[in-house]
Amino acid sequence: MKTKKIASELLRTLKNYILSLKKSDIWGILVLTCTFLLMIDAVYLGFVLKEDYIQFNAGRMRSALGFSFMIVSALLFLFKGSFFFYSLYHYFKYKHITSVSNDQLPTCTVIVPAYNEGKQVWDTLMSLTESDYPEEKLQLLAIDDGSLDDTWEWMLEAKKQLGDRLEIYQQPKNKGKRHALYRGFNQGTGDIFVTVDSDSIVKPDTLRNLVSPFITNKKCGAVAGNIRVLNKETSLLPKMLDVSFVLSFEFVRSAESSLNSVLCTPGALAAYRSEAVFACLPEWINQTFMGQPSDIGEDRAMTNMILKQGYSVLFQRNAYAFTNVPEKYRGLYKMFIRWGRSNVRENIEMYKYVFKNFREGSKIGTRFLFLSQSLKIIMAYPFLIFMLFFVITHPILFLSSTFLSILVLSTFPVIFYANRYKIKESFWAYTYSILYTFGLFWITPYAIVTANKRGWLTRGLSEKNN
Secondary structure (H helix, E strand, O other), X not given: OHHHHHHHHHHHHHHHHHHHOOHHHHHHHHHHHHHHHHXXXXXXXXXXXXXXXXXXXXXXXXXXXXXXXXXXXXXXXXXXXXXXXXXHHHHHHOOOOOOOOOOOOOOEEEEEEEOOOOOHHHHHHHHHHOOOOOHHHEEEEEEEOOOOOOHHHHHHHHHHHHHHHEEEEEOOOOOOHHHHXXXXXXXXXXXXXXXXXXXXXXXXXXXXXXXXXXXXXXXXXXXXXEXXXXXXXXXXXXXXXXXXXXXXXXXXXXXXXXXXXXXXXXXXXXXXXXXXXXXXXXXXXXOEEOOEEXXXXXXXXXXXXXXXXXXXXXXXXXXXXXXXXXXXXXXHHHHHHHHHHHHHHHXXXXXXXXXXXXXXXXXXXXXXHHHHHHHHHHOHHHHHHHHHHHHHHOHHHHHHHHHHHHHHHOHHHHHHHHHHOOHHHHOHHHHHHHHHHHHOOOHHHHHHHOOOOOOOOOOOHHHOOO
């Protein structure tokens, strides 16, 4: 009788929990459940098909082409493994800079470029004015890049509320984010420039934490902020991207910062020493690729040009910005295409100086980071060809080995996120890896052959959340 009562109570509790869930929560539980079922199937198939794996590898070893592939794969695995432990070592060396005092804080110009952002730009500007930063040292600029919606009206509303604390400008037509930032750089008077995307929200201590490294390190030319996802409660993709962002920023950029060589300061939140900006501003605004003006990758390009000057580029883990990300597959792959094209272009530019004496001190770490990124680009087509061959000739082996690899390789992001934040959200790393492997594998090969194409891709009125 007591057992029935306990079972009844558990069922009632479970029922109430299910009824309290939002639609997105229910879909999330279903997706995670399917993810774990796939992982379990992969482990089972791996056990059942272990003899097939052995025969497959033995067959490859008997052919010259297969043997060569095995050697190259082993070398790549060795490099990537070494790079991971190298990054892990420098991650543990990383320490963020605590905020300096109000008297030490530099004058700061915050630039917010906006295009088709609507009310979100108002939220961004309000969050910036709530910063714990001396008002007399803070210049806030907002620039409407020829929006087709009510972005300018929301800027006017912010101006009414904030008065002289905010300066607003309107481009006569849409010229791109780079040109909007260029106008802000030329209007700015601060010792430090901070760029914030118009769909981002900052914490009250973000600005002071972000700019403090410039005071403690005179060789610091730029600082990357720590980006989290603002709209992660709205759908499944933002939940996955939040886990991905934590690894990308709090692990990868922490390691890069220990090497004084963060490769990209994100547009959502970044800070630059004004003299470093003005030293490369003409080259930056007039940058071209294959004869076409560059209208994407302005953040990676600025970072590259500042590194080239010999400055250090650092990361501040304690400087948070929360930004909106695409909620649908179409918007996601367009964002990744833009990032992929930028990586191709800027790796070519980085190659021109990274093996030269571009700054004082050790440059080995910077070169190691460059080689790792370059290998990812170079191996895009061989990997794609092998994957297609594997799918056609051994589909079951392909699926089982791929899911097993995801299970092994994605466990680190899961543990990392769980240690930093919530364990129940960390499991999205597995789902994201499945999505990337099967739904976004084509991005890098496509970005390489279309690297000369222009266009932001994701800022049209109908595509803001697609």
